[in-house]
Amino acid sequence: MAEGLTIHPALVLIAAGLILPLLRGQVRAALVLAAPLVSLWCAWSLPDGVSVTWTWLGYTLEVVRTDALARLFATVFAIMALGGGLFALNRDSAMELAAAFVYAGAALGAVFAGDLVTLFVFWEIMAIASTIVVFAGGGGALGAGLRYAVIHFFGGVLLMAGLAGEILQTGEITFRAMQPDSAARWLILAGFLINAGAPPLSAWLPDAYPEGSWSGTVFLSAFTTKTAVYVLLRGFPGAEILIWVGMYMVFYGIVYAILENDMRRILAYSIVNQVGFMVTGIGIGTEMALNGTAAHAFTHIIYKALLLMAAGAVLYQTGERLCTRLGGLFRTMPLTTICGSIGALSISAFPLTSGFVSKSMISQAAADQHMLTVWLLLAAASAGVFLHAGIKFPWFVFFQKDSGLRPPDPPWNMRLAMILFSALCIGIGVVPGTLYAMLPYPVNYVPYTGAHVVGMLQLLLFSGLAFFLMLGWLRRTQTITLDFDWFYRGFGWAAAQVAAKTGRAAWATATATLREATLRLVDTLSRHHGPEGVLGRTWPTGTMAFWTTLLLGTYLVLAYL
Amino acid sequence: MSDDHWLVRPDTIRKLWVAFIAILVLTVAAELFVDWHPHFAVESIPGFNAWYGLGSCIALIVFARGLGYLLKRPDDYYETVAVTVEEPNRKERRRNG
Numbered sequence: 001m002a003e004g005l006t007i008h009p010a011l012v013l014i015a016a017g018l019i020l021p022l023l024r025g026q027v028r029a030a031l032v033l034a035a036p037l038v039s040l041w042c043a044w045s046l047p048d049g050v051s052v053t054w055t056w057l058g059y060t061l062e063v064v065r066t067d068a069l070a071r072l073f074a075t076v077f078a079i080m081a082l083g084g085g086l087f088a089l090n091r092d093s094a095m096e097l098a099a100a101f102v103y104a105g106a107a108l109g110a111v112f113a114g115d116l117v118t119l120f121v122f123w124e125i126m127a128i129a130s131t132i133v134v135f136a137g138g139g140g141a142l143g144a145g146l147r148y149a150v151i152h153f154f155g156g157v158l159l160m161a162g163l164a165g166e167i168l169q170t171g172e173i174t175f176r177a178m179q180p181d182s183a184a185r186w187l188i189l190a191g192f193l194i195n196a197g198a199p200p201l202s203a204w205l206p207d208a209y210p211e212g213s214w215s216g217t218v219f220l221s222a223f224t225t226k227t228a229v230y231v232l233l234r235g236f237p238g239a240e241i242l243i244w245v246g247m248y249m250v251f252y253g254i255v256y257a258i259l260e261n262d263m264r265r266i267l268a269y270s271i272v273n274q275v276g277f278m279v280t281g282i283g284i285g286t287e288m289a290l291n292g293t294a295a296h297a298f299t300h301i302i303y304k305a306l307l308l309m310a311a312g313a314v315l316y317q318t319g320e321r322l323c324t325r326l327g328g329l330f331r332t333m334p335l336t337t338i339c340g341s342i343g344a345l346s347i348s349a350f351p352l353t354s355g356f357v358s359k360s361m362i363s364q365a366a367a368d369q370h371m372l373t374v375w376l377l378l379a380a381a382s383a384g385v386f387l388h389a390g391i392k393f394p395w396f397v398f399f400q401k402d403s404g405l406r407p408p409d410p411p412w413n414m415r416l417a418m419i420l421f422s423a424l425c426i427g428i429g430v431v432p433g434t435l436y437a438m439l440p441y442p443v444n445y446v447p448y449t450g451a452h453v454v455g456m457l458q459l460l461l462f463s464g465l466a467f468f469l470m471l472g473w474l475r476r477t478q479t480i481t482l483d484f485d486w487f488y489r490g491f492g493w494a495a496a497q498v499a500a501k502t503g504r505a506a507w508a509t510a511t512a513t514l515r516e517a518t519l520r521l522v523d524t525l526s527r528h529h530g531p532e533g534v535l536g537r538t539w540p541t542g543t544m545a546f547w548t549t550l551l552l553g554t555y556l557v558l559a560y561l
Numbered sequence: 562m563s564d565d566h567w568l569v570r571p572d573t574i575r576k577l578w579v580a581f582i583a584i585l586v587l588t589v590a591a592e593l594f595v596d597w598h599p600h601f602a603v604e605s606i607p608g609f610n611a612w613y614g615l616g617s618c619i620a621l622i623v624f625a626r627g628l629g630y631l632l633k634r635p636d637d638y639y640e641t642v643a644v645t646v647e648e649p650n651r652k653e654r655r656r657n658g
Contacts, residue, residue: 258625367600380617450595458610466618482632
C-alpha cells in the first residue's frame with residue numbers, strides 16, 4: 001500500500017501499542033517515547049493531498065489525505081501521546097498504555113482519513129481502545145466504562161446509518177464539507193456531536209473520564225472530543241445550529257463544574273465547556289473562526305492534559321479526588337502547584353499563556369460578524385471559565401483549608417511531563433507565530449494589543465473578585481449533580497427494577513397457573529385413561545361381544561329401512 | 562511544615578487583598594492609556610469588561626446554586642439507588658417457580 005516511503009503515522013502508534021505489553025523496563029520506556037516522535041516525523045513527511053488509496057468493494061478509499069488542518073491535529077495528537085506516555089511511564093498497568101497508544105493511533109488515522117469509510121473504521125477503533133483505557137481505571141470504572149461504551153457504540157450506529165445514507169444518495173464516499181440538509185447528514189452530524197460531548201448525551205464524559213486511572217484520564221481528555229472537533233471542522237463548517245449547541249455546552253460545563261466536588265470531574269465538565277467554544281467557532285464558520293477553533297483545539301489539548309496531569313499527580317500521591325478532602329497541598333507539592341496553575345491560567349486565556357492567543361480568535365470572529373449576542377455570551381463564558389477552572393481547581397486542591405496532607409511532588413517522569421507541557425503553554429502564549437503558521441488559513445490577527453490585554457485582564461481579575469467574594473456559596477459539599485444520565489442510571493435502573501419485579505410476579509402467577517392446569521389435565525387423563533379409568537381398564541370379552549352384537553343389529557335394522 | 566506557613570497567615574492574606582484590589586483598580590485605570598477599537602457600542606462604557614466579568618460570574622454562581630437545590634444529591638446517590646432493590650435469592654425463586 002505504500003507509495004515511495006509513506007508510512008501511515010497511525011500505524012506507528014498502533015503497532016507500538018500492540019508491542020508495548022510484551023516489553024519491560026528501559027526498552028518499553030524507549031518505545032513509549034520514540035513511537036510518538038516517529039509518528040510525528042511520518043506525519044510531517046506526508047505530501048499534501050491523497051497519498052495512499054485502497055480499493056474496497058468498488059470504492060476508492062483515501063486512507064491518507066494530508067493538508068494543513070490534518071497536519072495540525074496530527075502534530076498535537078503526537079505531542080499528546082509523547083507527554084501522556086512520559087507521564088504514565090511508572091503506571092503499573094500494561095494494558096492501559098497499550099490501549100492508550102492504539103487510541104492515539106486511531107485518532108491519527110481518523111485525522112488523515114480522506115473518506116467516510118476509513119473515518120468510520122478508525123472512529124470505532126478509538127471507541128474500543130478508549131473504553132479499555134477507562135476500564136484500566138479499575139473499581140468504579142467498570143460500570144462507567146460500560147456506559148461509556150454503550151453511548152459511543154450508539155454514536156457509531158448513528159454515524160454508520162448516516163454515512164450509508166450519504167453514500168447511497170450521493171454515490172460519493174469522500175469526506176468533504178457538508179451542510180445538515182438531509183436525514184443522512186443529520187445522522188452523521190449527530191454521530192460526530194455525541195463524541196464531542198454535545199447535549200443531550202454529554203453526561204458520558206464527566207461520568208467516564210474521572211473513573212480512569214491517574215494516568216489514563218490524561219489520554220482520555222485529548223483524543224475523542226478533539227477528533228470530533230476535527231471532523232466537525234472538516235464536515236460541517238458554518239452549520240449555524242452548531243453556534244447554539246456550542247453555547248449550551250459552554251454554559252453547561254461552567255454551571256456543572258461550579259457544583260462539582262470531584263477535582264477530575266470539574267476538569268471533565270470543563271472539557272465540555274472548552275469544546276463548546278470550538279463548536280461555536282465551527283458554527284460561526286468564517287476563516288477567522290475556523291482558524292481560532294483549530295488553534296484552540298491545539299492549545300486546549302496541551303493545557304487540559306497539563307491540568308489532568310496535576311490532578312493525576314495529586315491523586316497518585318494522596319489517593320484523594322474530592323475537593324472536600326484536599327487543600328493546602330502547595331506546601332509540599334510546589335512543582336505540581338505551579339504547573340497546575342499554569343494550566344489553569346492557560347485555560348482561562350490569561351495573557352502570555354496559550355489560551356489567550358487561541359480562544360480570543362473565536363471571540364474576534366463573532367465580533368467581525370457583528371454577532372453581539374454570541375460575542376457577549378462568549379465574554380461571559382470566558383469569565384466563567386476562570387471561575388470554574390482557572391481559580392476553582394487550583395484553589396480547592398492546592399490552597400483553601402489545610403487538609404493535613406503532606407505528600408511530596410510525584411516521581412521524575414510525571415514532573416518532567418508537567419514541566420514540558422507547562423513550557424508549551426507559555427511558549428505558545430509568548431510566541432504564537434509558530435502555531436499561527438500551522439493553521440489552515442492565513443492568519444491576520446494580532447492577539448497582543450493594549451486594548452485586548454487590558455480588556456481580558458479586567459474580565460478575568462474581576463471574575464476572580466467574584467470568586468473570592470462569593471466563596472461561601474462555592475463551598476464544596478459531598479454531592480453530585482444529576483444530569484441527563486439520570487435517565488439511564490436512575491430512572492432507567494428503577495424502571496428496569498420495577499419491570500423485573502412485575503415480570504417476576506407475573507411469571508410466578510403464570511407458572512403456578514400452568515402447573516395447576518397441567519396437574520388437572522394429568523388427573524383427568526389418568527381418571528379416564530389410567531389403569532382404573534373407564535377407557536383404560538381391561539374390559540370382559542362379554543362386553544365386547546355385547547357391543548358388537550348391538551352394532552351389527554343396528555346395521556341390520558338400518559339396512560332394511 | 563506547620564499550619565503557620567507564611568502564605569496562610571492572616572497578615573499575609575490581608576496584604577494579598579490590598580495588592581489584589583490595587584491591581585483591579587490599575588487594570589480599570591489602564592483603559593485610559595490604550596487604544597480601544599470597540600466593535601460594539603456596549604464596549605465603550607467605562608470599565609465594561611470589569612463589571613461585565615464580575616456581573617456574569619455572580620449570575621453564574623447564583624444560577625448554579627439554584628440548579629443545585631434541584632439537582633444535587635449525596636455523592637453515593639447511584640449506589641443507594643442500586644442497593645434499595647433486593648435481589649430475590651434462589652430459595653425464593655424456587656418457591657415461586
